[in-house]
Amino acid sequence: MIKNLVTPNYKDGSLVNLMSSIIQHFGGDSQYSPLKDLSLSQLAGVDNVVLILLDGMGYNFFIRNAKLLDYPIMDYLQSKMTSVFPSTTAAAMTTIYTGLAPKNHGCLAWFTFLKELGLISTIPPLTRRNYGDYITNSTIKANDILRLQSIFEHIPTADSYFVIAEKLKDTPYDTVVSKGAKSVVTFTNFADSMEKIYGTIQSNSNKKFILHYWDGIDSKSHLDGTIKAIPHFEEIIQQIFELSEKIKSNCPKTAILVTADHGLIDIPKGHTINLKDHPKLEETLTLPLCGESRAAFCYVRAPYREQFELYVKNDLDAYCSLLSMKELIDSEIFGLFDPHPQFKYRIPDYILLMKENYMIKDKMLKETRIRMKAVHGGLSEEELYVPLLLFKN
Secondary structure, three states: OHHHOOOOOOOOOEHHHHHHHHHHHOOOOOOOOOOOOOOHHHHOOOOEEEEEEEOOOOHHHHHHHHOOOOOOHHHHEEEEEEOOOOEOHHHHHHHHHHOOOHHHHOOOOOEEEEOOOOEEEEOOOOEEOOOOOEOOOOOOOHHHHHOOOOHHHHOOOOEEEEEEEHHHOOOHHHHHHOOOOOEEEEEOOHHHHHHHHHHHHHOOOOOEEEEEEEOHHHHHHHHHOOHHHHHHHHHHHHHHHHHHHHHHHHOOOEEEEEEOOOOOEEOOOOOEEEHHHOHHHHOOEOOOOEEOOOEEEEOEOHHHHHHHHHHHHHHOOOOEEEEEHHHHHHHOOOOOOOOOOOHHHHOOOEEEEEOOOOEEEOOOOOOOOOOOOEEOEOOOHHHHEEEEEEEEO
16 A cells, blocks of 8 residues: 555655755764755855754645745755655654654654553653643653654764744753754744844854754644645745845855745545544544544554454545555655664554545543644645755855
8 A cells, every 4th residue: 555655755855864964964974865955065165054944834835835925935945855754743853853764763743652651642742642741750851751862962063053932942852852952042933033043153153053943834724724824934934035145145154954844734624534433443442543633543452453444444445544564664654774662662553544635533531622724644745745945155
């Protein structure tokens, strides 16, 4: 089944390869090849690299809307890359923050079952699903769970800066992925973040790697659909373009890279599959659905596996494809090379990969789940492909 799907190109065309290009440019080592569309020679002579990550800005979304702008932003389009699988913030941003694919870093989805703690977590920020409290405490530290090194720890020849919203600073997850940065620079809004980036570049003559994260497009799309996120896209792209012009005039040997972790797909009313409406399927599951609403992780009770498979085939075939654990592992859809120590426990028995513009969800006891008008996590072109822009002087 997987062979007929568009999947991440971990060989030389995904987010993990972009991060390899950056790591190797600054003298670090990466087991992944550099991005084919951003060779080391293209960054030759660059002292400062600014990576701006716009959560939710898929390639198709960018192309549709960038063409309508009255300044030449399309001239800076460098590449069409794939995200990772699942095409979701938890997996893709951890790839950005570590230079590893999901198979290697172990943060597979928003709802991830942590066997070592016996609970379903939300990664990031490392809270319990349906409770909201952090799963860390005085004895269990964030990196006891994540067991990761950040990308900043792999960049030996430049000062690293992590530019994030004030609300994210000091969360357990961000404490781990910011380790090795010279400074965590916080901001209050997008315009402020552009000023912080410019000020950081100007602060001294040292080589710098600056990593910036913004969630505006994603959050607006979830709540109101991708069309309603267009005005915000136009606003922040213009501010990035203005920053690039400012840097071109005043900051030599600086490159700005702009990309995204994933795109989103709009979900019409009536295209949400509720697990409660399928009790014969629900009774086969050991845990609530994990993973993503477009790629649901299913942990199935051993005596009920045949019932589970038949139900999906007979009753849900129009809405989703069924991927087994063996298919997932053999296809290397989560990445290449050696797995994270907990990968074998976090990968599910099956994934329900949603077709077209369908999603699936469930609810735990008394859980509040808002209706999302656009989601991600699957393998549609809207979700999987992301753009790469390069501004270089």
